[in-house]
Amino acid sequence: MLYDLSGRLVYQMESASIEGNELDLPIANLKNGTYMLQVITNGEQFKKVILKN
Secondary structure (H helix, E strand, C coil): CCECCCCEEEECCCCCCEEEEECCCCCCCCCCEHHHHHHHHEEEEEEEEEEEE
């Protein structure tokens, strides 16, 4: 799931296949800014800040 800084969900992907440590996100149409990426897999949760410019 990808959120903007106001907490609004801007993208969600269900049952994504993650190859190794890579995940392709279609962010070309998003405005420049800071986003929070949340990935939940195998019962684990990961969060990362994404900067798009």
